[in-house]
Amino acid sequence: MTDMSTHPVTAPVTGRRDFTRSNQIQARLHEMVPGGAHTYARGADQYPEAMAPIIARGHGSRAIDVDGNEFVEYGIGLRAVTLGHGFAPVVAAVTDVITRGVxxxxxxxxxxxxxxxxxxxxxxxxxxxxxxxxxxxxxxxxxxxxxxxxxxxxxxxxxxxxxxxxxxxxxxxxxxxxxxxxxxxxxxxxxxxxxxxxxxxxxxxxxxxxxxxxxxxxxxxxxxxxxxxxxxxxxxxxxxxxxxxxxxxxxxxxxxxxxxxxxxxxxxxxxxxxxxxxxxxxxxxxxxxxxxxxxxxxxxxxxxxxxxxxxESASLAAFRAVVATYATSNPIATMTRFGTLLRDGVNERAVAAGVGGHVSAIGRPASLVFTTADTDGVASQAFRTLFMQELIDHGVLGQSFVCSAAHTDTDLEITLHAVEQALRVYRRALEAGSVDGLLRGRPVAPALRATAAPRRLRTSQ
Known part of the structure; x- marks a missing residue:
């Protein structure tokens, strides 16, 4: 689907990430932009604390932040990107039209x-x-x-x-x-x-x-x-x-x-x-x-x-290029194949890790979400944050498993490896009955809530 010739596919480095530059920019954003982002769903409070990367660029299914961390990205533009970042036919159509006025x-x-x-x-x-x-x-x-x-x-x-x-x-x-x-x-x-x-x-x-x-x-x-x-x-x-x-x-x-x-x-x-x-x-x-x-x-x-x-002409040109791509290929079938393999892989690994009743990938394959439950089987923001924390550390970024047609078998392999690692930590939290000592920082919070708490900015920010 996506021309990746100028963007070699690599496996993101695993292990605890350095978000020094991202955190500096995020702090400055909070001083200039209410909420620190122009979309509440993109807010830092939707990600593990001090682990909300500021994106510098992307290609295909990947996003690279200002610290140089590379991720397999899910959610992918709040579900707005189905063909992949920098999809060549869309870029070409937009580039052509903007030279003639927008x-x-x-x-x-x-x-x-x-x-x-x-x-x-x-x-x-x-x-x-x-x-x-x-x-x-x-x-x-x-x-x-x-x-x-x-x-x-x-x-x-x-x-x-x-x-x-x-x-x-x-x-x-x-x-x-x-x-x-x-x-x-x-x-x-x-x-x-x-x-x-x-x-x-x-x-x-x-x-x-x-x-x-x-x-x-x-x-x-x-x-x-x-x-x-x-x-x-x-x-x-x-x-x-x-x-x-x-x-x-x-x-x-x-x-x-x-x-x-x-x-x-x-x-x-x-x-x-x-x-x-x-x-x-x-x-x-x-x-x-x-x-x-x-x-x-x-x-x-x-x-x-x-x-x-x-x-304005740029977006209309992008739309026409999207329509043409759907007419000559089958992005939905590609997303469905990938999403089905990902859903089955996540759920098989959750069962194998002994957390099948607590972590699962569910939904339509082209629009997958993951569920996270605590020891009582109740949906938990704290356990969700722990799962996201571990995925990010292993090169997978996202609040869901919503894919694009640019996601590859290599991305699937990386994601399932990250899930395996995350589930090991998740099981430890279930056995302890708490994320204490495992979750670094405060849990995420609903984007639409009445108060800034429980993720009100710390006074140091």
Whole structure:
């Protein structure tokens, strides 16, 4: 998949790493940037203390930090990179287009080409509008549904994340500064629990403008009939059905999860892997809805999506190169093969190490996560941090096992070796009933939490 000719594949050095330069830069970042990172999921509090590398460069499946440490990287751009870092066709397409200007006062021919590419890829949509991030796209979908129905209610699945905007973040513990009234008309239901959906419609049906969910998650496929029943309920109540395809798009299928499960939403939102790491997102859907933000309507117009950098040429060129790559090869099959081998290898080693009930790799092979439980079998941040600490020491970086099509058999070998070493330490912690004496520093903490504690900056920083 990835041209690695100028980047020889090597095995990262194992043993305790030196993060001196990374820690110096991280300390300075905390002085300049709230949270020390521009994305909360990338924060130092999401990694073992004093072991959060500052990345200098990457190639394929590898990331190299400012201290010279090389890692097999997972999570890989918060799932945004499916073809590998520095993927040559994407780099070439972007390099070519930026020499001719990237932002103009009128639409470019590239916008026309990218829209055609998208709508051929997602034939269940009639129109598309590009944006820069997924939050803008999902909030635009909510706004559009409210305008089309004249209702305010939003049915939001209890899935981890939909938007940084008030209507969603106001539901999280990190809701300071958000009026409670913003989330009053947002109602929750549970994935694969049709009774919770029916109860929501029974209680709020006349007020429901839309229902938003991921059609599948990394750890859960839709149960038979769930999406079909949800579609039928939305039709019966005149409610707009929105699929969030941020993760499923280009990992489940380049045509979206909707193509796999045969249930067509009214609107869908896209992002992450669309540009192999370049910033691009999209809102797509039925013409009668989308045109409310256009010029072919007599209705009161919706301010749908309108951003200075939404159609800049570099990201559109990256998107087109991604589409072309998926048309001529099969990145999803490559990720599925690798992820299956990794999942099976991790789980076999966990059983062999006597920690099979405590550590496991689960989920769709192209979007694997790992679970970590304490001596009582309860999910544990402390044990998770210990596992990550040992993986990092052995050349594997990531909050998950989400792979790309650039991950190789060598990467698999390195990762499984790192897992073996980590499991030995993990078992010692289980036998002791604690990570004390094994974990260096404080455990990681949820990214969305009400206070900086338990990872508030130490006074020395």
């Amino acid at each position: 932002n103009f006062s009128r639409p470019t021919y590239l916008e026309h080409q990218a829209a055609e590419d998208f709508l051929q890829l997602v034939p269940t949509a009639d129109m598309v509008k590009f944006a820069k991030n997924g939050s803008d796209a999902t909030t635009a979908a909510i706004r559009l549904a409210r305008a089309a129905t004249g209702r305010e209610g939003v049915g939001a699945c209890t899935q981890p994340f939909f938007s940084v905007d008030d209507w969603f973040i106001g539901l999280s513990p990190m809701n300071a500064g958000i009026p409670a009234s913003t989330t009053d008309p947002v109602y929750r239901f549970h994935f694969n629990d049709i009774s919770s959906v029916e109860a929501m419609f029974d209680d709020h049906g006349p007020d429901l403008a839309c229902v938003i969910l991921e059609a599948a998650t990394s750890t859960a496929e839709p149960t038979p009939g769930f999406l079909e029943t949800l579609r039928a309920l939305c039709d019966r109540h005149g409610t707009v059905l929105i699929f969030d395809e941020m993760i499923t798009g280009f990992r489940w299928s380049e045509h979206g999860a909707q193509s796999l499960y045969g249930v067509v939403p009214d609107l869908s939102t896209w992002g992450k892997a669309m540009g192999n790491g370049f910033p691009i997102a999209a809102l797509a859907g039925k013409r009668e809805l989308m045109e409310l933000g256009g010029l072919n309507t007599d209705a009161h117009r919706v301010f749908l999506l309108s951003t200075t950098h939404g159609p």
